[in-house]
Amino acid sequence: QFYSETEAKLFLQFYEQTAQVVFNQFMEASWNYVTNITKPNREEMLNKEMERSQFTLYFGTRARLFNIHHFQDPVVKRMLSKLQNIDKAALPKDELLEYNKLLAYMETAYSMGQVCMSEGPCVTLESDLEEIMATSRDEKELMWAWQGWHDAVGRQLRPIFGRYVYLSNKAANLNGYDDMGDMWRAVYESETLEDDLEDLFEELKPLYLNLHAYVRRSLYRHYGPDIIDLRGPIPAHLLGNMWAQSWVKILDLVLPYPKKPPEDITKIMKGQHWKPDKMFQEADTFFTSLGLISIPNEFWKNSMLEKPTDGREVECHASAWNFYKDNDFRIKKCTEVTIEDLLSIFHQMGHIQYFLQYQNHSILFRAGANPAFQEAIGLVISLSASSHKYLLNRGLLSHQHQDPEEEINFMMGIALEKIAFIPFSYLVDLFRWRVFDGTIQKDVYNQEWWNLRLKYQGLCPPIPRSEEDFDPGAKFHVSANVPYIRYFLSLLLQFQFHEALCKASGHSGPLHHCNIYNSKIAGDILENVLKLGSSRPWPEVLKKLTGKSKVSSKALMTYFKPLLNWLVNENVQQGEVLGWPDFTCSFEGRN
Numbered sequence: 001q002f003y004s005e006t007e008a009k010l011f012l013q014f015y016e017q018t019a020q021v022v023f024n025q026f027m028e029a030s031w032n033y034v035t036n037i038t039k040p041n042r043e044e045m046l047n048k049e050m051e052r053s054q055f056t057l058y059f060g061t062r063a064r065l066f067n068i069h070h071f072q073d074p075v076v077k078r079m080l081s082k083l084q085n086i087d088k089a090a091l092p093k094d095e096l097l098e099y100n101k102l103l104a105y106m107e108t109a110y111s112m113g114q115v116c117m118s119e120g121p122c123v124t125l126e127s128d129l130e131e132i133m134a135t136s137r138d139e140k141e142l143m144w145a146w147q148g149w150h151d152a153v154g155r156q157l158r159p160i161f162g163r164y165v166y167l168s169n170k171a172a173n174l175n176g177y178d179d180m181g182d183m184w185r186a187v188y189e190s191e192t193l194e195d196d197l198e199d200l201f202e203e204l205k206p207l208y209l210n211l212h213a214y215v216r217r218s219l220y221r222h223y224g225p226d227i228i229d230l231r232g233p234i235p236a237h238l239l240g241n242m243w244a245q246s247w248v249k250i251l252d253l254v255l256p257y258p259k260k261p262p263e264d265i266t267k268i269m270k271g272q273h274w275k276p277d278k279m280f281q282e283a284d285t286f287f288t289s290l291g292l293i294s295i296p297n298e299f300w301k302n303s304m305l306e307k308p309t310d311g312r313e314v315e316c317h318a319s320a321w322n323f324y325k326d327n328d329f330r331i332k333k334c335t336e337v338t339i340e341d342l343l344s345i346f347h348q349m350g351h352i353q354y355f356l357q358y359q360n361h362s363i364l365f366r367a368g369a370n371p372a373f374q375e376a377i378g379l380v381i382s383l384s385a386s387s388h389k390y391l392l393n394r395g396l397l398s399h400q401h402q403d404p405e406e407e408i409n410f411m412m413g414i415a416l417e418k419i420a421f422i423p424f425s426y427l428v429d430l431f432r433w434r435v436f437d438g439t440i441q442k443d444v445y446n447q448e449w450w451n452l453r454l455k456y457q458g459l460c461p462p463i464p465r466s467e468e469d470f471d472p473g474a475k476f477h478v479s480a481n482v483p484y485i486r487y488f489l490s491l492l493l494q495f496q497f498h499e500a501l502c503k504a505s506g507h508s509g510p511l512h513h514c515n516i517y518n519s520k521i522a523g524d525i526l527e528n529v530l531k532l533g534s535s536r537p538w539p540e541v542l543k544k545l546t547g548k549s550k551v552s553s554k555a556l557m558t559y560f561k562p563l564l565n566w567l568v569n570e571n572v573q574q575g576e577v578l579g580w581p582d583f584t585c586s587f588e589g590r591n
């Protein structure tokens, strides 16, 4: 049957009213589960998930009856096309139930993961194992923590990941996509996405190779030639992070000018008796200083801002939640009083600000212009929040100014978070896309994962790995079925946004000095972008903010230019080899 455009509008209104209720109930049930992992809560979450899927199926199949090509109204067309992708709800009921149970099992295996000493207590990831990975300088202890976590969680996912892939691809096919990777990429509405990503990575490669060579030299000085090959990959357990995705915790080992160490902001926060609430207040104050919306009172009542001490099992991995209901937005985070957690809170509050800004939009448009936009907002604010000017102004630093050497030390700290992240944030979905499209078969999952880790990150596993292991499963987003390429793109977008907002707010001088705190002009530009949600194609939104409609590496390169010059000079002086021509992972020196 041909349905008219007016009937489509009525259909969409009906969807609007019912969707809020169904989505809210699903979010409540999910929240109750991840903040109190029990069997009954799991059952309830699965029930509400089934209800949501039935609802999506009902409206999705009816949305497909409209022949939108004849429609005039672009908004109606965009809404109906979003409705037509019903994701996993397209699966037959029994397979959908199996799939939902698989997803819950994988995510819970990660959240409950722990490593037990031969005798005595077991330790969890947040924050025991992460603390060891960040602070231990004993190679054997680091290997214990790394292997313990990867074996404990990865091996649980190994036997079922193939089934997860099969059901994911079946759902994608039922939505008209080649495979689930195809469906994940579709959200970026770009025919040239994969080529653009590879080009962007190539542009950033010199920056990464110089940092990699410099850090390898520092680790060589500390761990010696038995562990580090100056022409080879770096063992993945020595970078201060369980996944070697952020190297900021080994800044002390790599500091360019060790005689001028940066002030320890975590120590200052603890000295000033900071509590988690104050950390969230601090982030909220930043957003309101831009003229943006303050977090509503419900947030403080309903959020989980610290790891519970009543024995409840919770999912500690931080997240920001939209309950699609009168001002109910929450954050779940096992907050520790550290500078890393403060910046991570800025990230989460970026999500909350987006939720707040687009809450009056149709539910179909309550998302970021694309998922990378959703990620980039909090990151832009944290770029200003990590600036010397801001931290000094907020009493978190006492040194009035930075001399050129302290400035290089500062930029190294930011680079260990941002530049180290470039290859990791790219390869996670490169791996999963190839698993979904069948390029990577399940008998070689782990060796293909390490091939990508070697090729793009220049890393090796600390010990030989086999196909009994499933090391990608030891990463939250793989166990929780959350796409990752959004983080690679948000790495670039955050610097494009930062550059545009700094310019608009009248900043002059180096980009890494910029702090947009208190700039109503910057806030106004941001607000106009956030309010749009996903109602307009993201290149149009990007152009509104930055004047350009393409993702570009230029702003990131501008930000790090002074550091790159220093790194190149340092590496030339040391006669470093860029890259890892000795590409084999040597495990000698292992007794």
Ligand SMILES: CC(=O)N[C@@H](CC(=O)O)C(=O)NC[C@H](CC1(C(=O)N[C@@H](Cc2ccc(O)cc2)C(=O)O)CCCC1)C(=O)O
Pocket: 245, 246, 317, 318, 319, 320, 321, 322, 344, 347, 348, 351, 374, 375, 417, 421, 476, 487
């Ligand atoms: C209901 C729901 O799921 N909501 C979504 C938001 C939404 O989509 O609406 C959400 O809250 N996702 C959680 C996730 C949490 C974090 C994360 O996982 N980060 C990545 C990548 C990264 C790494 C370094 C870095 O500096 C910044 C990011 C990682 O740690 O690997 C952990 C702390 C930081 C961000 C997030 O906020 O993105």
Ligand SMILES: [Zn+2]
Pocket: 347, 348, 351, 374, 375
């Ligand atoms: Zn995020």
